[in-house]
Amino acid sequence: MTEVPLGEKSITVGLPSCEVTTAVPDGGESVDVESAAERAMRDPLGDPLAPQVDAEDSVAVVVTDVTRATPDDLLLDSLLAELEDGGVAREQVTVVVGLGLHRPLTGEELDEALGEHADLAVNHDPDRTRTVGTVEGCPIDIFEPVADADVICSTGMVEPHQYAGFSGGAKTAVIGAGGESQIRYSHGPEMLARDGVRLGRIDDNPFRGFIDDAGDAVGVDFCLNVTHGPAGITGVAAGDPRRVVESLAETARTALSVELTEEYDAVVAGIGAPKDANLYQASRAATYVVLGANDPLRTGGRVVLPARLPEGAGEGRGERRFHERLSTAESAESLYEELRTGYEPGTQRAFVLARALRDHEVWVTHSECPDLVEDCLMSAEAEVSDAIDPGSDVLVVPDALNTLLV
Incomplete structure (x- = not known):
């Protein structure tokens, strides 16, 4: 049984x-998300967030939707506290729910996912985007509230992903708050047929590389991500999107592999x-x-x-x-x-x-x-x-x- x-x-x-x-994989050991997120913010992989912001900056934080079990309410606690340390008031922050082409979240779902931060949230609309650059000849279109922000942050779940190897990093913003242009290009048959586009692989993965480069075009400045396994949340990392994915992917790979x-x-x-x-x-x-x-x-x-x-x-x-x-x-x-x-x-x-x-x-x-x-x-x-x-x-x-x- x-x-x-x-x-x-x-x-x-x-x-x-x-x-x-x-x-059943080993699964790793669970961590307390709140304290782990605070530690990750104090010791990020790359530059801390607070020195990157000015008091007058507008900030967009792109979070995951209901298809990923990310503790976004707790991650937002840490991000908003760090932004406050940098002089950014709460009302200067917009929380964008990264839907991609999935359905909008209901008010009840926003309350459940974001808790006290739900009042800051807007659902992504793929028909309200602006081109912010090009990568591999593909226009990178991003949701207007994100494109208009002075500083862009994201949360994310670094978990096995069919194409990206592992999700997380810049993907939450690039795909979650993106337009059809980069979704069409990155998820098209030519990209998915390339060598290296596979589950569990980030090195020399063309899909992952495109997402990371598109994140640079969007201007994703900082991310706070988690990874999980059977034990629950097993790791938290903050900072540069590429380095965060590399770190948490290694944690996930060790915890989730079964030979x-x-x-x-x-x-x-x-x-x-x-x-x-x-x-x-x-x-x-x-x-x-x-x-x-x-x-x-x-x-x-x-x-x-x-x-x-x-x-x-x-x-x-x-x-x-x-x-x-x-x-x-x-x-x-x-x-x-x-x-x-x-x-x-x-x-x-x-x-x-x-x-x-x-x-x-x-x-x-x-x-x-x-x-x-x-x-x-x-x-x-x-x-x-x-x-x-x-x-x-x-x-x-x-x-x-x-x-x-x-």
């Missing part, structure tokens, strides 16, 4: 007729809230398993995703494009070949999922919208046991989005 997350709770996976192996020596008929990939809110986000677990450093599946093996999906495919612009492409495709192979020629921002998740579906089936269990799952080239069942053949060799990865299979 193995526990895997489902929404805010968990379920027990019982497969008595199968040989079951569980992949495999066998192949399996099925992988049960746990997700849980907030990533199992919709199919766009939940499908990441399948591609992290199949397209990571070590695909653990035998030929014909399948990935099983327990996911509630209360938002269906998702409600943002990118999620709608993802659903439209999958639900109208004849097959994963035909969709993959079609998308190789180009697509709109947001559709990259359909492209990467189609790539995985060419070799392996994906089954979704426990969802509130099984018909939608079936319309999107995947299979739906009520229980995990219904999606796995008796006698299978099964790998259970309880936290698939935060486990590096190597």
